Amino acid sequence: MVEAVPVSFEALELLPPLRAALDGTGPAVAPVPFGQVVAPVPLEGWEREAALVITTSGSTGVPKSVLLSASALRASAEATHARLGGPGRWLLALPATHIAGVQVLVRSLVAGTAPAVLDLAPGFRVERFAEVARPLLATAGPHYTALVPTQLARLLADDMSVVKEFDAVLLGGAATPRPLLEAALAAGVRVVTTYGMSETAGGCVYDGVPLDGVEVRLVDGRIEVAGPTLALGYRGERFGDGWFRTGDLGRFGVDGAVEVLGRADDVIVTGGEKVPPVLVERALAGVPGVREVCVVGVPDVEWGQVVVAAVVVAGEAPSEEVLRDVVRAAVGRAAVPKRVLFLPELPTRGPGKVDRAAVARSFG
Structure with missing residues (x-):
């Protein structure tokens, strides 16, 4: 019982x-x-x-x-x-x-x-x-x-x-x-x-x-x-x-x-390339001013999926160009976020886990 x-x-x-x-x-x-x-x-x-x-x-x-x-x-x-x-x-x-x-x-x-x-x-x-x-x-x-x-x-x-x-x-x-x-x-x-x-x-x-x-x-x-x-x-x-x-x-x-x-099911397949979101998140998290980040894949007609990033900043926000350059150098061209969205905070669920589905929905 x-x-x-x-x-x-x-x-x-x-x-x-x-x-x-x-x-x-x-x-x-x-x-x-x-x-x-x-x-x-x-x-x-x-x-x-x-x-x-x-x-x-x-x-x-x-x-x-x-x-x-x-x-x-x-x-x-x-x-x-x-x-x-x-x-x-x-x-x-x-x-x-x-x-x-x-x-x-x-x-x-x-x-x-x-x-x-x-x-x-x-x-x-x-x-x-x-x-x-x-x-x-x-x-x-x-x-x-x-x-x-x-x-x-x-x-x-x-x-x-x-x-x-x-x-x-x-x-x-x-x-x-x-x-x-x-x-x-x-x-x-x-x-x-x-x-x-x-x-x-x-x-x-x-x-x-x-x-x-x-x-x-x-x-x-x-x-x-x-x-x-x-x-x-x-x-x-x-x-x-x-x-x-x-x-x-x-x-x-x-x-x-x-x-x-x-997670294996979080891996983004964009144009035939596999991109683990955690590697992109690690690169972006090292940029001065970035407090939190979540990287997900969203559907795309041409690429199947594209990489997008939701970013929470502390103080002045870095430019999207800087963020993309950092990812390109650290992870590779396929991992560069096509879109960057600055949010006041990341949505969470359970014991403080980032709600990746909610992040993806925020990109419309």
């Missing part, structure tokens, strides 16, 4: 049923937005091994219900603590209806510590983050939090003093622009970039290195993951051979680190 737990922006109501699900004294839990009414759902056969049923953010289309066992959730939490420097106290600054937020609570339960929780009802506010963080930081550590890039960008633009005091700041949920990462590290923030998804119990690769017990391989350029943090499967579909084939393209760097090149 799955118990649907309505989760408010304060999220603490999820802790008791999540604790019971982890120790086997209660049913599996399914966090849902507060106010949403969901009838209990029976689990059949192997599905009864689940402790958590979490809904994906739908980046590949229709959201799916992912079934995670208590052992997978615990393995992820324990491997995270082992990588960061031991169990500690966590600040939850992400929605607990997504795996990244749930795992902050799981890590707290595994560590035996009470999490601090940021109320996200009014949205993410830098001043409120600082107010919640200070009492936590005054306790015995280590101290950890998890953020998405948009949150870190706001902290970087406003007040980095508090976030610098955390022993580690996990950063995931979306690709991190290199300039943002470099600026945060230069400011003294102990950022740890993460890669993972609901199907891997959240982040399973930290700073390009898989967590203990996690394996990563590339098959036809596609990232596949195995290990103790892997989900049981989807509702009605058990994962078979121990490997999960993600929708992401990747490569191994010269140091062996895993580099994520974006």
Whole structure:
């Protein structure tokens, strides 16, 4: 049986049923937005091994219900603590209806510590983050939090003093622009970039290195993951051979680190040339004045698709000519954006991920 737990922006109501699900004294839990009414759902056969049923953010289309066992959730939490420097106290600054937020609570339960929780009802506010963080930081550590890039960008633009005091700041949920990462590290923030998804119990690769017990391989350029943090499967579909084939393209760097090149279905095919948007985004993000960028493909009669870029600037906007020249030099002529649209902010969905479909629609 799955118990649907309505989760408010304060999220603490999820802790008791999540604790019971982890120790086997209660049913599996399914966090849902507060106010949403969901009838209990029976689990059949192997599905009864689940402790958590979490809904994906739908980046590949229709959201799916992912079934995670208590052992997978615990393995992820324990491997995270082992990588960061031991169990500690966590600040939850992400929605607990997504795996990244749930795992902050799981890590707290595994560590035996009470999490601090940021109320996200009014949205993410830098001043409120600082107010919640200070009492936590005054306790015995280590101290950890998890953020998405948009949150870190706001902290970087406003007040980095508090976030610098955390022993580690996990950063995931979306690709991190290199300039943002470099600026945060230069400011003294102990950022740890993460890669993972609901199907891997959240982040399973930290700073390009898989967590203990996690394996990563590339098959036809596609990232596949195995290990103790892997989900049981989807509702009605058990994962078979121990490997999960993600929708992401990747490569191994010269140091062996895993580099994520974006989703396979995001690749733009323009005039027969394949353009990974992430490479164009990296080039544009390095231009002075560019704060955020999203590159997508839109239909075109002549080229099939053309590359377009939505750009958020801080201060004076660089010219479109400068942006195109940078991409041409870094990625190649086929990757040069045909159109550039300056937006006040990028549309997001789920736990801070850029809504690429909404970006594409903004180009008409």
